[in-house]
Amino acid sequence: MLSASQISFERYFAPVFQPVSFDLEAGKLLLVTGANGCGKTTLIRVLAGILHPSSGKLDNQASGMAYVGHYLAIKDDLSVIENLRFMRDFIGTSTRDVDEVIREVGLGRVAEQLARTLSAGQRKRCALGRLLLTENELWLLDEPYSNLDQEGVDLVDGMLDRHLEAGGGCILATHGAHRPAWPGTEDLFLVSGANE
């Protein structure tokens, strides 16, 4: 689905992380771990195509990517339902029902509220709802567990299980406090490019 060979990214002529190679297949979860500042977010942004790798080859065969990063792309002046409805109309490939997705991520009670009134965890859930809504094959998640309560962590794990069972793929970057239980998990330990 997505394979990388020896990709690296340089910022101001210094490599951010040591070259990375992997081959992600359908139904697999690639767990990117590493210390703070080792370049997890940068790697995910490179894989998402927002940044271009300085060297190495990236081969993306996935039909559509969905990305949830640190910036959640939620508009404060729109309600939960308006935020998600916009994303569905914008992507234009989804057949999912917005209300159903909102109930699934546990935001049924606040669906009509403006996003500015939501807590950090609720905002995260709203962003995660985008994953379900866009029905993309490859998920790129950057610290999806941050700000979530135990119920929210279970929600992410459940979403991941269903997505991977259905033949999707996922690359998940985390600093390692919680580990998803999916059996097809492969580990990628990222090492900072500095101090080589």
Place this chain on the structure above:
Amino acid sequence: MNPEYTAGSLSGAFAALVRRDLLLAFRRRTELLFPVIFLLVVISLFPLGIGPSPQLLARIAPGVIWIAALLATVISLDALFRSDFEDGTLEQFVISGHPLTLIALAKIATHWLVAGLPIVLLSPLLALWMNLPLESLSVMVVTLALGTPILSLIGSIGVGLTISLKRGGQLLSLLVFPLYVPILIIATAAVMAASDGLPYVQFLGLLIAGLITSVTLAPFAAAAALKISLS
């Protein structure tokens, strides 16, 4: 991005984006009014500053209205991509697989509807304030209707380049004002020619040419600038 992957329909994405931005603009009505009020205040300062002589006001009216329109546009420009850049929506646009050029064009179109069109609609009133002769009033409105989209389009390139800077707005004005000079010269020349009873159609032709050129080229440049700002 997988080269063989195709996202949903482009027109659907364009319409969704325009609809969302109009809704957002409506939710932030006060921000919407600010450039318009700014325009009214700037223009009403001129008679106070240089005296209310009707002949003098009529003479300077085209330049004053156009310069005030430039200032009002630049004030509203920074908001064009800023919130999408800061909350990560722009990243989502890149990942969606839709061409960034189309997204830039949708955002520019909405910007003009929200910031440019009110100036055009208000301009007859402004022209009357400034004692502009009635025969050149319609020319004034036409130059603004043709010119303000060019201001939004050219400005979008500057916004794309300065969006990643914390105080990008200040640099933006230095960057785009020189690019606005030709539009200012052509538009005011058209209105002055009309006031003097001279032919002015050639100036309108130049404005139309400028509009066509900027509609076809500026969205590409803005998209390229945004890509640079994102990395």
